[in-house]
Amino acid sequence: MDTDAVTVRQGTLDMLVLKALSLEPMHGWGIAERIQQISRDVLRVQQGSLYPALHRLEGRGLLAAEWRPSDDNRKAKYYRLTAAGRRLLATEQAEWERFMVAVQRVMQAV
Amino acid sequence: MRFLRAAWFTLRSLFDRSTLDDELDLELRDHIERETRANMSRGLTRAEARRAALVAFGGVQRYKEEAQDTRPARWLEDAAQDARYALRALRRTPAFAVVIVLTLALGVGATTAVFTVVNGVLLRPLPFREPDRLFVVSWLPTDLPFQPPPGLPDRVYLAYRERVRAFEQVSAYQRAQFTLSGVGDATRLAGVRVTSRFFEVLGRSPARGRAFAADDEQPGRENVAIISDKLWRQRFGGDSQIIGRTITLDGVQHTVVGVAPADFTFPSSPDIWAPLAIRLDKGNSFILSVLGRLRSGATPPQAARELASIATSLPSDPRDRGQNVAAILPLKAVVTAHIERSLLVFSAAVTFVLLIAGVNVANLLLIRAAARRQEMALRVSLGASRLRLVRQLLTESLLLSLVGAVLGVLIAFAGVHALVTLAPAGRIPRLDEVKVDGWMLGFTLALSLAAGILFGLFPALDSTRADVRPATTQGARTVAGAHSRLRGRFVAVEIALAFVLLTGAGLMIKSFVRMLSVDTGYDASGVVTMSVDLPNTSYPDAARVQQFHTALLDRLSHIPGVRAVGAVSFRPMGGMGIMGDFKVEGPTPLGSGFNVDKPTVSPGYFGAMRIRLLRGRDFSTRDDAASPGVVIVSASVARAVWPNEDAVGKRISMQDRPGPGDWLTVIGVVGDVVQDGALTPHATIYLPFLQVKSLFFINHMTYVVRTATGAAGVAPAMRAALRDVDAAVPAQALQTMNASMLEVVAEPLFQTRLLTTFSFLALLLAAIGTYGVLAYDVAERKREIGIRIALGAQSIRVLRMIVGRALLFVGTGVSAGILIALGTMRILSRFLFGVSPTDPATLATTAATLALVAVVAGLVPAQRASRVDPMEALKQD
Numbered sequence: 001m002d003t004d005a006v007t008v009r010q011g012t013l014d015m016l017v018l019k020a021l022s023l024e025p026m027h028g029w030g031i032a033e034r035i036q037q038i039s040r041d042v043l044r045v046q047q048g049s050l051y052p053a054l055h056r057l058e059g060r061g062l063l064a065a066e067w068r069p070s071d072d073n074r075k076a077k078y079y080r081l082t083a084a085g086r087r088l089l090a091t092e093q094a095e096w097e098r099f100m101v102a103v104q105r106v107m108q109a110v
Numbered sequence: 111m112r113f114l115r116a117a118w119f120t121l122r123s124l125f126d127r128s129t130l131d132d133e134l135d136l137e138l139r140d141h142i143e144r145e146t147r148a149n150m151s152r153g154l155t156r157a158e159a160r161r162a163a164l165v166a167f168g169g170v171q172r173y174k175e176e177a178q179d180t181r182p183a184r185w186l187e188d189a190a191q192d193a194r195y196a197l198r199a200l201r202r203t204p205a206f207a208v209v210i211v212l213t214l215a216l217g218v219g220a221t222t223a224v225f226t227v228v229n230g231v232l233l234r235p236l237p238f239r240e241p242d243r244l245f246v247v248s249w250l251p252t253d254l255p256f257q258p259p260p261g262l263p264d265r266v267y268l269a270y271r272e273r274v275r276a277f278e279q280v281s282a283y284q285r286a287q288f289t290l291s292g293v294g295d296a297t298r299l300a301g302v303r304v305t306s307r308f309f310e311v312l313g314r315s316p317a318r319g320r321a322f323a324a325d326d327e328q329p330g331r332e333n334v335a336i337i338s339d340k341l342w343r344q345r346f347g348g349d350s351q352i353i354g355r356t357i358t359l360d361g362v363q364h365t366v367v368g369v370a371p372a373d374f375t376f377p378s379s380p381d382i383w384a385p386l387a388i389r390l391d392k393g394n395s396f397i398l399s400v401l402g403r404l405r406s407g408a409t410p411p412q413a414a415r416e417l418a419s420i421a422t423s424l425p426s427d428p429r430d431r432g433q434n435v436a437a438i439l440p441l442k443a444v445v446t447a448h449i450e451r452s453l454l455v456f457s458a459a460v461t462f463v464l465l466i467a468g469v470n471v472a473n474l475l476l477i478r479a480a481a482r483r484q485e486m487a488l489r490v491s492l493g494a495s496r497l498r499l500v501r502q503l504l505t506e507s508l509l510l511s512l513v514g515a516v517l518g519v520l521i522a523f524a525g526v527h528a529l530v531t532l533a534p535a536g537r538i539p540r541l542d543e544v545k546v547d548g549w550m551l552g553f554t555l556a557l558s559l560a561a562g563i564l565f566g567l568f569p570a571l572d573s574t575r576a577d578v579r580p581a582t583t584q585g586a587r588t589v590a591g592a593h594s595r596l597r598g599r600f601v602a603v604e605i606a607l608a609f610v611l612l613t614g615a616g617l618m619i620k621s622f623v624r625m626l627s628v629d630t631g632y633d634a635s636g637v638v639t640m641s642v643d644l645p646n647t648s649y650p651d652a653a654r655v656q657q658f659h660t661a662l663l664d665r666l667s668h669i670p671g672v673r674a675v676g677a678v679s680f681r682p683m684g685g686m687g688i689m690g691d692f693k694v695e696g697p698t699p700l701g702s703g704f705n706v707d708k709p710t711v712s713p714g715y716f717g718a719m720r721i722r723l724l725r726g727r728d729f730s731t732r733d734d735a736a737s738p739g740v741v742i743v744s745a746s747v748a749r750a751v752w753p754n755e756d757a758v759g760k761r762i763s764m765q766d767r768p769g770p771g772d773w774l775t776v777i778g779v780v781g782d783v784v785q786d787g788a789l790t791p792h793a794t795i796y797l798p799f800l801q802v803k804s805l806f807f808i809n810h811m812t813y814v815v816r817t818a819t820g821a822a823g824v825a826p827a828m829r830a831a832l833r834d835v836d837a838a839v840p841a842q843a844l845q846t847m848n849a850s851m852l853e854v855v856a857e858p859l860f861q862t863r864l865l866t867t868f869s870f871l872a873l874l875l876a877a878i879g880t881y882g883v884l885a886y887d888v889a890e891r892k893r894e895i896g897i898r899i900a901l902g903a904q905s906i907r908v909l910r911m912i913v914g915r916a917l918l919f920v921g922t923g924v925s926a927g928i929l930i931a932l933g934t935m936r937i938l939s940r941f942l943f944g945v946s947p948t949d950p951a952t953l954a955t956t957a958a959t960l961a962l963v964a965v966v967a968g969l970v971p972a973q974r975a976s977r978v979d980p981m982e983a984l985k986q987d
Contacts, residue, residue: 027140027141028140028141029141029144029145046167047145047166048167048169048170048172048173049176051137051138051141051173051177055177055181056180059116059120059181060116061115061119062112067133075136076137077133077136077137077140082111083112084111
């Protein structure tokens with residue numbers, strides 16, 4: 001495990017999953033890869049922890065899932081954002097940005 | 111849309127769990143496979159790639175479970191699993207489960223039954239508009255020898271109605287009886303005469319037709335009637351054209367103007383409501399029952415003061431002794447007055463039963479938990495979460511409670527049915543409306559579940575303590591000892607409660623037996639009675655009435671099997687009477703206000719009832735209107751009025767200011783008789799019916815017929831004889847004197863039966879509790895007992911040890927019980943006849959009974975203990 005990797009907490013993990021799926025539907029492994037890719041390897045999620053998050057989001061109706069044949073013709077469970085999921089993502093993103101601006105201001109005001 | 115999805119997910123996780131689990135499995139395996147291949151494409155071998163994939167993933171099992179945990183219905187799945195385990199565990203110890211369930215069911219079911227009745231009769235509001243604004247108005251003397259029902263004299267009522275301001279409306283009513291003829295057999299119906307505002311005051315109107323109008327009270331316009339729903343359905347077949355139909359009441363045509371709603375039975379379930387026309391009589395004043403609706407903003411004390419001022423402002427009645435008191439009483443209290451105490455006693459009794467049942471359940475659960483301590487300790491040490499274990503044990507208790515609740519509901523239904531059926535007829539108001547409804551079912555369920563949680567919690571917590579020392583170490587034995595003492599204390603508590611209940615029942619039984627063996631002053635065996643009421647319309651004067659009685663007496667005496675015949679205007683235990691005072695000729699130590707019963711009788715009455723004739727002679731047919739007036743007095747009158755002289759030959763008068771013709775000569779003295787439920791002999795002065803002119807005293811008569819064979823043979827002949835004399839007069843209350851006696855004691859009989867049933871239940875439960883605790887003690891101490899026997903203790907000693915423990919429970923329990931009983935039995939004194947609430951004989955008998963039962967309950971475990979094979983016991987460790 002990379003010592004620089006940041007441990008991701010649950011709420012943030014949910015947001016990352018939603019974001020990762022905002023482009024196109026993906027299966028669990030693909031989501032893990034994508035998060036790793038986009039964060040340029042800083043964020044390494046312990047892969048297994050994705051699954052409780054995915055199932056929880058599915059249970060809340062923010063994601064919808066279906067079993068589809070994947071690139072190698074094996075069936076995989078693909079998740080996609082629902083309309084509710086999209087709305088939540090937008091809200092969370094706005095919140096996060098406000099939070100970042102505030103932290104930045106605090107950090108710079110010394 | 112989101113919620114639909116969520117709902118669908120929930121449904122799937124509830125009902126299709128295995129598919130979801132399989133999918134999850136597949137999903138995770140797929141992930142690992144992909145990661146493995148990715149690693150392989152980076153150059154690792156398959157084995158290394160797979161290992162790296164697993165490491166990157168983290169604990170597969172852990173995340174799998176976490177993912178499963180996120181399912182919305184997880185708690186439900188857990189509960190279902192707990193329930194399955196619980197069932198399995200309970201099946202392993204069926205005896206325990208059955209006893210606990212039955213105990214709970216009995217306790218909860220009996221309690222629900224009693225409280226359903228208490229709710230239906232006492233607590234439920236009356237079926238009127240704003241019933242808490244309805245009050246009964248009373249202005250009556252307080253210094254009479256008996257407590258009259260609340261009411262106003264008619265003059266006072268009329269003035270009050272005009273001038274009252276505290277009440278919006280008032281209405282008067284008077285119970286009456288009507289003979290309905292022309293529709294099937296002539297029958298006597300209970301009814302009530304009411305003023306026109308009656309239905310308005312109560313805020314209900316008839317279900318069909320109309321209520322009375324002010325006009326209907328006018329003399330001459332009062333031949334209308336409202337009939338009850340029951341009468342309408344039973345006698346008139348629910349005739350939809352009933353309004354406007356004429357019916358014959360007391361020989362007079364009445365028009366039916368309304369049918370009362372089915373749940374309207376005020377007062378005292380009448381079949382007929384008729385208008386009350388108040389006619390003031392110069393010589394007499396009649397007491398009317400009065401109720402009213404209080405104006406909002408007015409209070410009962412205000413109304414009482416207003417009543418007192420209105421009543422005292424009226425010209426005073428010369429007979430009024432001025433001791434009157436104004437009372438404004440809530441209607442509900444008046445309706446339920448005499449039954450309230452009884453029901454409260456029942457509630458207390460059944461609560462005792464419930465407590466005993468609860469203690470039993472607690473004990474049994476404790477024992478069960480103690481027996482599984484090792485199993486629980488092992489599971490805790492293997493890593494089971496304590497929360498989970500406690501949850502599972504509680505599930506077991508809850509499962510037992512649920513089954514107990516279901517059974518309890520059945521018992522409650524049966525109990526309510528039994529209570530309603532066994533209750534003395536007509537004594538408990540609103541009883542026919544008592545039903546087990548949703549609230550009561552909820553109550554049963556809640557009670558049972560509460561018991562399960564309450565009694566299951568402590569054992570569950572206690573037995574899952576992570577104390578893994580084997581049961582043989584010192585520490586565990588101390589714990590076991592403490593538990594054993596706790597169970598013993600529980601049993602003592604049960605025995606104390608059972609003692610109190612049994613004492614109550616014993617007192618009631620003793621009192622009841624005393625009631626039945628009272629010397630009534632007459633001999634009721636073989637006596638049949640029949641009552642008649644002669645309507646004024648066909649019997650307008652005394653002569654005609656006397657003719658009727660003479661004719662019927664004659665006919666009755668000729669019935670085969672009849673030994674003697676007599677008639678009396680109100681019979682003993684008949685529920686009515688006429689009392690009054692009288693004037694004595696000459697000096698007498700008697701003060702004023704000595705009231706006597708004043709029945710009118712026929713010659714031969716005393717003989718027919720076997721009332722002892724102490725001096726002088728009975729009336730004869732020659733004591734008629736043309737002969738000098740005579741009376742017969744009872745022994746207590748003779749003693750009180752002429753203490754050292756012969757009463758025969760003395761003279762008295764029923765008039766307040768006797769003229770020369772008003773003096774009546776005493777021709778005989780008879781023994782006192784017991785007239786009513788108070789079972790005390792009454793001072794009585796008898797008048798011969800042939801000499802009584804006032805219709806009031808002779809148009810209601812009860813014929814008493816002494817038979818050689820018993821009632822069944824004679825009753826039809828008696829009815830036939832009556833029909834021969836006048837077919838329009840219905841026979842009433844045709845029954846044996848013994849049956850009448852039973853009616854009087856119906857209420858005490860009911861109370862006694864109920865208390866006895868509860869005490870038997872309590873005794874049974876206490877016996878089971880004692881047995882259970884002792885049996886477990888023996889099992890727990892098997893090793894110790896084995897050692898004792900090995901060291902030479904004889905079986906007898908061991909037996910004595912166990913039985914001694916049983917007696918210890920009883921001793922403690924009974925001592926506590928005696929203290930409680932001495933304090934609480936006073937409540938029963940109102941119901942007890944001839945027995946003191948602290949009767950030592952009853953207390954002693956109860957103590958002995960409990961001791962016996964406890965010893966018997968302890969014998970089986972004691973036997974088992976004495977037969978313990980020391981080798982076996984020592985090996986078991």
